[in-house]
Amino acid sequence: MSAAYIYGAVRTPFGRYGGALAKTRPDDLGAHALRALLERSPDLDPAAIDDVILGDANAAGEDNRDVARMAVLLAGLPTTVPGATVNRLCGSSLEAAIQASRAIETGDAEISVAGGVESMSRAPWVMLKPERAFPAGHEQLWSTTLGWRMVNPEMPDQWTISLGESRRGWPTSTRSRARPRTSSPSAATPSPTRPGTRADSPRWSRSPASSWSATRGSAPTPRW
Secondary structure (H helix, E strand, O other): OOOEEEEEEEOOOOOOOOOOOOOOOHHHHHHHHHHHHHHOOOOOOHHHOOEEEEEOOOOOOOOOOOHHHHHHHHOOOOOOOOEEEEOEOEOHHHHHHHHHHHHHHOOOOOEEEEEEOOOOOOOOEEOOOOOOOOOOOOOOOEEOOOOOOOOOOOOOHHHOOOHHHHHHOOHHHHHHHOOOHHHOHHHHOOOOOOOOOOOOOOOOOOOOOOEEEEEEOOOOOOOO
16 A cells, blocks of 8 residues: 655635635635645646545535536646545545545555635525425525534434534533543653654745645655
């Protein structure tokens, strides 16, 4: 089995809800990150990229219809470069990185790009289609910004609670599995494998663009 290495990483600035990036479409954000990543890797032929995988937990608005593929096309990559969008809610970007790494390690890909993109500020309001023509009553709108909507009535209420409620819930389970911080060596002592604990540890540069690139084979020199 081959090993996968991170060759380069860029991200867009973090924005607040309704903030400076609220007027930017998510597919444009993804395309901007891809272009910036390629600019930092001038020796990489874009046509050599086997896949672009982006995580997106919403995909209800301008990021619908496979935002990864849309970002690939908007970034000017060859049309032969595919794109796939994955959704594991808050772990979507991590899922993209795992899938890209797995493809390289198993030999299914040589070069993959993984990351995530989403704009909660631009998440639309949605509604169901009426079950019959010319409905006389009022229709309901759901905000797709965050959380559940159009929940299946068979779903138990405790499975669709808000994020805040889930943080406050299950105190007994949390206490039963908790350990004193000093009992964990990884928490009590600095680790040489943890970023930022080595004197020669590379630092992320300030970058205009959330994409990762991984390549198979020998570990290349990172461009920071």
